Amino acid sequence: MTSAVAAQAPASRRRPRGAETAARLLQRPQAALAFAVIVLLVFGAVAAPLVAPYPKNQFDFTHLFAAPSWHHLFGTDELGRDLLTRVLYGGRTSIEIAALATLLAMGGGTLWGFVAAYRGGWLEEILMRIADLTLGLPVILLGLVLVAAFGASTTSIVLILGILLMPATARLARAALVAELEMEYYLAAVSVGAPGWQIALKELLPNTTPVLLARASIVAADAIFVEASLSFVGLGIQPPAASWGTLLQRGYSQLYSSYWYPIFPGLVILIAVLSLNTLGDNLQRVLDPSRR
Amino acid sequence: MATWVLKRVALSVGLLALSSVLIFCLMRVIPGDPTITKVAASGTSGGANARTLRAVRHELGLDRSTTHQYLAWVGGAVHGDFGKSYFSSFPVTTLISQRIGATLELSLLALVIGLLITFAAATLGAIWRNRVFDSLMAGFSAFGMSTPAFVSGIILIVIFGVKLKLLPTQGYVSIEHHPLQSLKMAILPAITLSIAIAAPLLRLLNASLTEVGSAPFVRTAAGKGLLRRQVVLRHQLPNAMLPTLTMIGVVVGSLLGGTVIVEYVFARPGLGTLMVDSIQTRDYAVLQALVLLAAAAFILTSLAVDLLYGVLDPRLRVRTAEAV
Numbered sequence: 121m122t123s124a125v126a127a128q129a130p131a132s133r134r135r136p137r138g139a140e141t142a143a144r145l146l147q148r149p150q151a152a153l154a155f156a157v158i159v160l161l162v163f164g165a166v167a168a169p170l171v172a173p174y175p176k177n178q179f180d181f182t183h184l185f186a187a188p189s190w191h192h193l194f195g196t197d198e199l200g201r202d203l204l205t206r207v208l209y210g211g212r213t214s215i216e217i218a219a220l221a222t223l224l225a226m227g228g229g230t231l232w233g234f235v236a237a238y239r240g241g242w243l244e245e246i247l248m249r250i251a252d253l254t255l256g257l258p259v260i261l262l263g264l265v266l267v268a269a270f271g272a273s274t275t276s277i278v279l280i281l282g283i284l285l286m287p288a289t290a291r292l293a294r295a296a297l298v299a300e301l302e303m304e305y306y307l308a309a310v311s312v313g314a315p316g317w318q319i320a321l322k323e324l325l326p327n328t329t330p331v332l333l334a335r336a337s338i339v340a341a342d343a344i345f346v347e348a349s350l351s352f353v354g355l356g357i358q359p360p361a362a363s364w365g366t367l368l369q370r371g372y373s374q375l376y377s378s379y380w381y382p383i384f385p386g387l388v389i390l391i392a393v394l395s396l397n398t399l400g401d402n403l404q405r406v407l408d409p410s411r412r
Numbered sequence: 413m414a415t416w417v418l419k420r421v422a423l424s425v426g427l428l429a430l431s432s433v434l435i436f437c438l439m440r441v442i443p444g445d446p447t448i449t450k451v452a453a454s455g456t457s458g459g460a461n462a463r464t465l466r467a468v469r470h471e472l473g474l475d476r477s478t479t480h481q482y483l484a485w486v487g488g489a490v491h492g493d494f495g496k497s498y499f500s501s502f503p504v505t506t507l508i509s510q511r512i513g514a515t516l517e518l519s520l521l522a523l524v525i526g527l528l529i530t531f532a533a534a535t536l537g538a539i540w541r542n543r544v545f546d547s548l549m550a551g552f553s554a555f556g557m558s559t560p561a562f563v564s565g566i567i568l569i570v571i572f573g574v575k576l577k578l579l580p581t582q583g584y585v586s587i588e589h590h591p592l593q594s595l596k597m598a599i600l601p602a603i604t605l606s607i608a609i610a611a612p613l614l615r616l617l618n619a620s621l622t623e624v625g626s627a628p629f630v631r632t633a634a635g636k637g638l639l640r641r642q643v644v645l646r647h648q649l650p651n652a653m654l655p656t657l658t659m660i661g662v663v664v665g666s667l668l669g670g671t672v673i674v675e676y677v678f679a680r681p682g683l684g685t686l687m688v689d690s691i692q693t694r695d696y697a698v699l700q701a702l703v704l705l706a707a708a709a710f711i712l713t714s715l716a717v718d719l720l721y722g723v724l725d726p727r728l729r730v731r732t733a734e735a736v
Contacts, residue, residue, distance in 0.1 A: 253427075257666070258668065258706070258710075261703075264688070265703055266438075345560055349561075349562065352676070368563075372566065376573075383567070386560075386563035389560060390558060390563050394554065397554065398554065
């Protein structure tokens, strides 16, 4: 009996399920559009030297604060630099920070939640109480204070965002694992005597991955949102480095004379956050039939 | 019931004490010496010798032991005295009371607008059950939750300030002196903040309304011949309220966080801008008072919501009494 159960749950049966989930996700028009936008933004940032219409930091003092035109689709900045080019390069900073912060928040949060669910008892109680405590706190406020404490370097912003977004992930990871621990395949794996780490890595992690991926998409959205907020009040990425948030901050000071300057970076931030949120949300709906 | 209330209040007091310790410790890790900023700002550039620094440090009480500093700070804070600003040498309490008006006006107005949008839209949506209106609401929520306040603020400034020239976009006058002008100046910031408030609330309330909508008691209410409006207002909405109430508590408790960005966009001299300024000048005395205020606001609203919950939902009263 035991061997029959073990033989029935090989990895090969799980893999098509992942592919099926992805297919079902992309069948939803909203999700497909959001995914395409994200791919486009990442491509634009990675391939900035190839696709940007002008070289990085090319000054043009005859066209300061130029309005959007066919020569400069987003207009130009205070040094005559093409804003579309700056937005593409700024995406490198914003996306890099968001990606690293998301990795940190997901890695740490998953470990935190998994340990809590797996060990249970007083350890679970303590870990989850800590998560609850920090959960409702205003992230931007905490972010500002932590930036004041630990400086505004790229590393410290990644660490701050990663840590701030960790508790919510921990709660989700714990809930996901608790549900899996009640499944029969887990019981089967335990009863055939598989070691704990092997069950965790080969059985539990693959089965919770989709839920965690949906969460990762939303964490990435939050990371872009908060980083832009910090940079906007001048406490994020410091010049000469530029993220979408710093571009927006520079543009904000020109709001009344050349309003397109802050509008375009702002819209790019909005589109990035909206796409990531939409993708994560749709993935959650695909995975959880009760929310469809 | 009385013991449950007492326990809950004690928990809040404990949390407040814990956060005061955390905030105090966090302020001590901040690199950079506030006395140097202060001496440099007072004009004696280059003259910041060891003696002046020591004198300033003594004046600010920074040469005492950390425990002593903490006790002095908490002792003062209990009496509403947060010490003097390191930077401007005004009492922190004075600075805060000068700025709190702009923040309160903005927060209250935004909260009223946000709650009006949430409840009006959700109730109408539940009564009409119109697909187009529902997807409009879903769209509003999705956009509202993904739009940083500085983006929506800038868009509103461009439309109403720069293009139409309808409303003032910068600054603040106190509501006692110029009530009408004050409201005019608060309306765009309040709308900006209310979008961020209403978007998640509306999504949550709609979800709970849908969930409650399929409950047997709603079918019974409709079956006994009540109008759709009556079913929604008397049966569906009250039962769908509880999760939204918690969320409203969280929103109110973290309003100070939301106002930081909005005040910055609209150049309102409120607590949010005071906080950004105090970070930039390393004015810990002001910063730690503001953060403690934010923590207190958060802890007190969650206490209020929990107590209200106990009153509204008797089941919870029994269960938490056992749990706490």
